[in-house]
Amino acid sequence: MNSITRFISSSLAVAEMEARKIRHDSTELWTRLVQPALWLLIFGEVFTAIRAISTGPYSYIQFITPGVLAQSVLFVAIFYGITVVWERDAGLLHKLLSTPSPRASIIVGKTLAAGVRGIFQAIMIFALALVIGVNLRFDVLDVLGVFVTIVVFAMCFSSLSMILASFLKTRDRMMGIGQAITMPLFFASNAIYPISMMPAWLQSIAVYNPLSYGVDAVRAMILTGQYSNLPLDAAVLGGFTLLFLFVASISIRGMVE
């Protein structure tokens, strides 16, 4: 086996480990659906009815569906670091890092697992959107594109979370920081209102928010069908993801020393 196949096979093994855990106990996946369902059913429906936010030719609930999807994946991903802290406290992380598998492949595997959870969220949220009659484009290629975006998106934020975990090192702090950064990320993005509606200072923050690019890509594929921004979205999201993966692969070392 050359080093690239070894890297890929290690990553897949770690992802498989997480997937098998989900298969044994999927309770967490289902409880994670409560929040996005509330956003769609209550927030979405109400704001659609009062037409408070102008979203061009699309109804507000159409506009917000990609945003809610991205938010729910963000939540899954940003708390991934807690799992790693848990594994460190238990001793499992030491064991994973003592295998001949490269550290980076372990990180990539874990973030891929976050992606798997993200895809599950996507399927369920789309199903809910269909049930409540949100009009979306369900073209096969577009849906596949959305899945790819979701996986990269989940990798991006779960690796960010692991970077935080390797500095914060305790579950309590991770809970705190998770709460503290998800909402600002969410509000300073185009998830629930267009960037053009924001005050200027917030707009200047939103352009540097990787969440905005994820939402934009999903929205282009599932709602508008206008792909002109996709290369930029892919570049920004991919860039952030690679950067975070790289840093996490180095910083994880601090957790076992």
Added chain:
Amino acid sequence: MDAISFKVEEGEIFGLLGPNGAGKTTVIKMIIGLTRPTAGTMQICGIDALSSSSQVRQMMGYVPQAISADGDLTGYENLLIFSKLFYVQRKDRQPRIKEALQWMELTDRADDLVKHYSGGMMRRLEIAEAIVSRPRVLFLDEPSIGLDPASKRQVWKHIKRLNGELNMTVLITTHDMAEADELCSRIAIMNHGRFVASGTPSELKHGMGGDVVTVRLSSKPDLALPLELGKSLHVLEDSIDILTSDGETAIPRIASFYKENGFQVLSMSLNKPTLDDVFLKYAKVRIEEEESYSQARQSRRSFMRHAR
């Protein structure tokens, strides 16, 4: 950690002994590449461990002190994932897993979630995980810590079999003298990050030079012992351990010494030195006392970790 130097021969069971905080775990972590030494060299089976740590890790199995099997997976799944992370070839995986389960006597529980295992079974599963990759060297950090006496014996039996029948070189850390005596062909005693003694268990015991006389007294023996009677090893509330060159003749002399000084001698016993006495001599703490002290410290430490 201070500068240390040691060599483990192929096929032996080598024990690193020491009180908590002596640096045993740090030594293992350095060898498997979790912590980097600030200076020095390290070779494992002739390969430089510092420059090619991935290659070295391929040859090693490691069982950390804490519980490291994943409770949310079955025993079989734990083995499967680790065989993949160690790049065991696809065709070898199933036979190796089956064999490791049989070796560790876990075959009938292979499909149960590990969180339902007992402590001893978890330990055996962790050792099974470490051997699916057929390591040449096995590192066991406190293999029997927290196990009841029966499970402890079972784990020892398995470690001996791995060493004897699969010819695996084993390095264990422990602060359990019985474990060291039972398993190790050679041991090194560590204290404060350095080696204070090493040799085979019997060499170390003979090296004590004499017998240990334990005297129980009516009150605390707080007066200095004349050198010709022996060396005071350890003083407790109402007893004293004395290391002496010839126990049989020393007993009456010791007894009259205490009587003359107004003590009432309740009992005396003569023993050959145990590893425990060796440890006592070098580490200056008796293991049982260390135990309660270190437990208190350990719980405090985990509390601190949360607070930090």
